[in-house]
Amino acid sequence: MSKTKINMALKLLIVIVLVFSVVVLISPFLLSLAIGGLLSVVVFPIYMLLIRKKWNQYFAAFIAVTVFNLVFLIPTTVVILKGAAATVKFVNHTLADKEAVSDIISGEREKLEKAQVKVTKYTQNLGIDIPHLSGLVKNATTTIGNFLVDIIKKLFSQIPELFLALFVITLTMFFSLIEHKKIKNVFLDHCLLDKTRGEKLVKAGLLACKSVILANVIAGGVQALIVAAGAYFTSTGDFFIVVFVTFLLSFVPVIGAAPVAFILASLAGLNHNYSAAVIMAIVGITAGISDNFIRPMVLSEAAETHALLNLLTILGGIILFGLPGLFIGPLILSLAVSCIPIYKEEIDI
Numbered sequence: 120m121s122k123t124k125i126n127m128a129l130k131l132l133i134v135i136v137l138v139f140s141v142v143v144l145i146s147p148f149l150l151s152l153a154i155g156g157l158l159s160v161v162v163f164p165i166y167m168l169l170i171r172k173k174w175n176q177y178f179a180a181f182i183a184v185t186v187f188n189l190v191f192l193i194p195t196t197v198v199i200l201k202g203a204a205a206t207v208k209f210v211n212h213t214l215a216d217k218e219a220v221s222d223i224i225s226g227e228r229e230k231l232e233k234a235q236v237k238v239t240k241y242t243q244n245l246g247i248d249i250p251h252l253s254g255l256v257k258n259a260t261t262t263i264g265n266f267l268v269d270i271i272k273k274l275f276s277q278i279p280e281l282f283l284a285l286f287v288i289t290l291t292m293f294f295s296l297i298e299h300k301k302i303k304n305v306f307l308d309h310c311l312l313d314k315t316r317g318e319k320l321v322k323a324g325l326l327a328c329k330s331v332i333l334a335n336v337i338a339g340g341v342q343a344l345i346v347a348a349g350a351y352f353t354s355t356g357d358f359f360i361v362v363f364v365t366f367l368l369s370f371v372p373v374i375g376a377a378p379v380a381f382i383l384a385s386l387a388g389l390n391h392n393y394s395a396a397v398i399m400a401i402v403g404i405t406a407g408i409s410d411n412f413i414r415p416m417v418l419s420e421a422a423e424t425h426a427l428l429n430l431l432t433i434l435g436g437i438i439l440f441g442l443p444g445l446f447i448g449p450l451i452l453s454l455a456v457s458c459i460p461i462y463k464e465e466i467d468i
Contacts, residue, residue: 150443151284155291157450159299160328162187166296180296184289195340196285202363312465320461327453331446339369342376342406346383349402353395355383365406370433370445377407428452 145152162183169179295302307317343366350356361379369376380403388396429449436448 148284148287150440150447151287152291153447154284154443155288156295157328157332157446158187158192158288159292159295160325161332162292163296163299176297180293183296184292187292188289192285192288196281198359198362199366202359202366312461316461316465320458323457323461324454327450327457330453331450335370335449336446338409339366339376341409342366342369345406345409346376346380346402349380349399350383353383353387353392353398355387355392355395355399367445370449377403379403380406 165183165186166179169182170176174182303321306321307314310317310320312320343362346365347356347358347361350361351358361383365376365379368379380399384396384399384403387393387399429452432448432452433445434448436444436446436451438444440447
């Protein structure tokens with residue numbers, strides 16, 4: 120091997136070592152950097168509005184990020200933490216009280232016995248064992264409850280890191296806005312595509328980010344607030360627990376957030392609180408309608424993804440990243456569905 124090739128190999132090795140070292144050093148913050156970059160896409164229109172009004176770019180970025188944090192990021196974090204705390208307390212109390220589990224699942228015991236007599240008439244011919252089925256439901260509920268508690272306890276154990284993450288997210292949003300042109304140019308230079316397809320890739324990526332934040336987070340937040348407000352005013356559920364659970368379920372394809380309202384309506388009906396039951400049923404319908412309005416408006420140009428893949432990426436994201444996986448999982452799927460066809464066009468040429 121010639122001396123020139125040896126020198127080139129050594130230079131390449133030095134570059135690889137330096138890049139690897141930097142990645143290792145910032146690895147604890149990679150998730151925060153990703154979320155900050157994602158949120159900067161949402162804040163970007165506000166930033167550009169201020170820039171068009173001849174504001175200084177640093178001051179415009181500061182105002183845009185501050186407004187977003189005060190209006191959305193900080194309140195959302197507080198509500199999620201309060202909801203998670205209330206949910207942990209409720210689930211722990213419920214799991215510790217076996218009778219409470221039975222009451223939650225089956226309602227009042229007298230009503231269960233009456234219902235069981237009626238149901239048994241229709242299930243005997245099918246060979247369905249109601250007590251056995253009830254036991255399975257209780258076991259499943261306990262398992263799901265323990266799973267949720269483990270996830271939420273993990274979240275609370277990371278609260279100090281959470282505040283640091285919020286700080287990093289805020290800084291990332293700020294500098295992403297200021298340096299957006301440089302970031303775009305660097306990406307176009309290294310995306311292995313010609314300029315036209317590179318621009319198309321950037322547009323697809325921005326649209327994917329928009330779909331995850333606006334379609335999932337905002338639509339889910341609106342539904343959660345609608346259902347929680349209904350539960351609060353009808354005294355059918357704890358506000359923060361309902362917000363937390365409804366927000367999580369809003370990410371799950373097919374299920375969505377409306378069933379939470381319908382479950383609360385059913386429980387109110389079983390307790391002869393028919394006015395609350397009717398109100399919560401209306402709330403559930405309203406939440407479903409709001410979802411059907413918001414998502415199509417936001418996703419009119421976004422690539423469609425299969426419901427099963429959505430569900431799997433959400434679950435996988437939660438397992439790998441915790442609660443931020445609710446956003447990271449769907450984002451990765453949306454980016455893949457949007458960007459792979461563009462690279463496929465390049466390869467086919």
